[in-house]
Amino acid sequence: MFRRLLIANRGEVAVRVARAAKELSISPIGVASESDLGARWLEVMDEVVCLGPSAARESYLAMERVVQAALQTRCGALHPGWGFLSENPRFAALCEQHGVTFVGPPSAAMEVMGRKAPAKAAMRAAGVPVIPGSVGLLTDVEHAVACARESGYPVILKADAGGGGRGMRKCFDEAQLRDAYAQASAEAESAFGSGALYLEKYLEGGRHIEVQVMADRFGACVHVGERECSVQRNHQKLVEESPSPVLGAGERARLGAIAVRAAQSIGYVGAGTVEFLRADDGALYFMEMNTRLQVEHGVSELTSGLDLVKLQLKVAAHHRLGLAQADVTSTGHAIEIRVNAEDPAQQFRPAPGTLQAFDFPRDLGPGTIRVDTHMRAGDSVSPYYDSLIAKVLAHAPTRDTAIETLLRCLRACRVEGVATTIPLHLKVLDSAEFRSGNYDTRAIPGWR
DSSP, X not given: OOSEEEEOOOHHHHHHHHHHHHHTTOEEEEEEETTTTTOGGGGGOSEEEEEESSSGGGTTTOHHHHHHHHHHTTOSEEEOOSSTTTTOHHHHHHHHHTTXXXXXXXXXXXXXXXSHHHHHHHHHHTTOOBOSBOSSOOOSHHHHHHHHHHHOSSEEEEETTOOTTTTOEEESSHHHHHHHHHHHHHHHHHHHSOOOEEEEEOOTTOEEEEEEEEEOTTSOEEEEEEXXXXXXXXXXXXXXXXXXXXXXXXXXXXXXXXXXXXXXHTTOOEEEEEEEEEXXXXXXXXXXXXXXXXXXXXHHHHHHOOOHHHHHHHHHTTOOOOOOGGGOOOOSEEEEEEEESEEGGGTTEEOOEEOSEEEOOOOSOSXXXXXXXXXXXXXXXXXXXXXXXXXXXXXXXXXXXXHHHHHHHHHHOEEESSOXXXXXXXXXXXXXXXXXXXXXXXXXXXXX
């Protein structure tokens, strides 16, 4: 096992990885920008290296500085967390070149799955169902029009290199497609440095369901159940739960087996998430693979009893996974909400500031509460980075009990000093649509 681990991230994910490292007797080494120096979450680190100015491109995204920090602190491995450099194959390769173990998949696997068109091609070759659309990238608007005629409207343009809704346009006829093509390409170029697009049939009213996988370097791979992620705003997840209320036992087993096949087909190693769209008719289609640990990994940890970060570190250190699929069981129901320092009443405008109160009660029952956070009362929410300040998770024997547990916690919590998304989550969890399990990606249940 590694003796020292550089955690190339900040905030909640850095604290989460540091906790797992210490439980494995690994010394966690942190990094920070100038504006993060002195933050109390850095207290969990045994040592901290300043990467540079507040701007992420000059600190957390500066690949050479991050690798240099690992080398100068004698770290044998580097954990990228999520966001920032976690899915950058060039960064993974840079770590490999300097003898620093990258806690994640091989750079070659990241390269394949990091672009949507090669990823879909790889999945087609592995026999994984993909959404109908263009085979490969679009060459121009006429190519897009031809593909749309074959697939049938509505269709959606997507950025090959991107995510999060940027470079994405829904088109319901040819005129809309022709108008949207240049705009989508320009937005993708601005956001991701590549204007390449591909086209898919737009499946309205689908469910976003992802499967957690874990693989070692010796060919073993298991799935750790699925997570329902259909409550979204602008393609950003707000609520995650497991198991999905829409899947039956047979469908669940089939989806897990498909996800494992997808990961094994590209020689995947470590934690990853295979994301699917479930159409109204029950058909399941591959969308993409996130080649990293997910923000919502705690949902799978609560239902499985596994520590996914510890498994990541063990696999990276060339240990065998030590798990067969039959060893992975699911117990109860887990739900997570993301608490962001944003004002839902003001179009989710970021709300940096100082937390005057920050308390989530964990003992109100009937299930259990887990709070993943790096914040305490008196801490400041930075305007420079992601607005996530906490993830609140409930686990209980049934879905209804998990919902009630989470509602009790959120109704009694005290978060003062900044606006948050808690009012939104209260409406979602208490809505008839969410409670019924009959919701999809088109609208936020209970919100306006």
